[in-house]
Amino acid sequence: MNLEENFQQKVDDEIKIEPKDWMPEKYRQTLIRQISQHAHSEIVGMLPEGNWITRAPSLRRKAILIAKVQDEAGHGLYLYSAAETLGISRDEMYDQLHTGKAKYSSIFNYPTLTWADIGAIGWLVDGAAILNQIPLCRTSFGPYARAMVRVCKEESFHQRQGFELLLTLSQGTEAQKKMCQDAINRWWWPSLMMFGPNDDASPHTAQSMKWKIKRFTNDELRQKFIDMIAEQVKVLNMTLPDDELKWNEERKHYDFGKINWEEFWQVVGGNGPCNKQRLDARKNAWADGEWVREAATAYAEKKLAKQTTNAA
């Protein structure tokens, strides 16, 4: 068996690939692209929600929201570390984000306009993310799979919190109910787009499935999500903004309307409502923090030099 066959054999036998194992260059590149994109999504994803921390309507909600956004920073950290095992540095990944070479989840290019958006993000966006991520706990690359186990535990907690937030609104005043429905209306379609293009338009799927980086196709996961949310929305006494949404007894799935892929590609391409704002926020944080990082490095070097002199 040659290296490549040996590699594929391991993948087929469900043996995890570890950083020091031989792997095809394309596998490495695919993983770097995917894991760093995932890490960037966590970091950029802090912004739309962080936007409401200072306006959270109760101290309990404020604490929950800070903890949640902080969890996302933690997820970013594990994922950057997992990607680093593939031979790319965190600074290089940041650079790719800042120059636009690396992408992040398009969903974060939509604005959070009301408090209900925080609930809708937890319920729909984190809900979609979990369906994407649960299979990644079994992905073929060891460090990624292990990072995802932790991420998934926290994400499902976030989803429940988001749903509970909306449930409170849905049982509240007329204004709160309206706020809740409006947020669902705005976040529904973008969250369906989170699963990526239809299978026939998804160029990486086949190879990623063979390498067991991916275990389900975009359309399979999207259908699962719709089936789940179409039931949960009833508990909220709210509706999903799709006239064609209907249970199909034959397929045992919900049928649903057409996704606006034109909008999806526009947002991916940089033309979403908040693309510029999000990327600028990240670039500014990085640029404004440069003197802080330099000071930390300079101080650490001085301290090390002192220790070396003392030891000598």
Next chain:
Amino acid sequence: MDQLINYTLFLADNALIMGHRNSEWCGHGPILEQDIAISNIALDLIGQARNFYQYAATLIGNNATEDSLAYLRDVKEYKNCLLVEQPNADWAQTVLKQFFFSTFQYYLYQQLQNNNDEQLKAIAAKALKEVTYHVRWSSEWVIRLGDGTEESKKRIVKAVDELWMFTGELFEPASYELNTNIDFIFLKENWNKRIRSIFAEATIDVPAETSWHQSGGKIGNHSEHLGFILAEMQFLQRAYPNSEW
């Protein structure tokens, strides 16, 4: 009773406003690990504030809750020190403000261990563990910036310039602090000692003892900043009154 209520609110307001300011960094920190650290401190402080407000609410009665106290009082009723409402500005000002405040909280909560009020004692005891870490974290940053680069030194010195005048108020007792068994002279001495020791390590000068200090926060005479903090923080509660969130 009024004294105890006001004192408890003073402790709560300090923690909330400081925590609120820290939380403004969330997602914008200079280093991802530090973004997490400062959000964590924000979370600790908001947790402390909640404990104090919940206690104050039971003392007040009349359906007061932690949220009615945080969200439905206006600037003049807030009792926090001027220091905590000052803007974050840059990382230097943020960590220095934290250092001044956490060092104050540390010695204050230590003294609260001798307080007659069991509830305040218990809240302070629990919080002391967190505050010990806040002091360590912020001290390390003050040292790092002071003894880091020329730029960081310049910024931390400027931060001292900006914030020093708000530190005197910490040790000027308001009327509701007079029966708390807090030894203000001892508190100030301890605080000064720690500041001097960390500043020495950071190679920065401690301003003169005689310099002019601002005060008024403790009795509701705040800087202009607090109104904006409250406008943002209280927006939903004010715009949609009598709602459950």
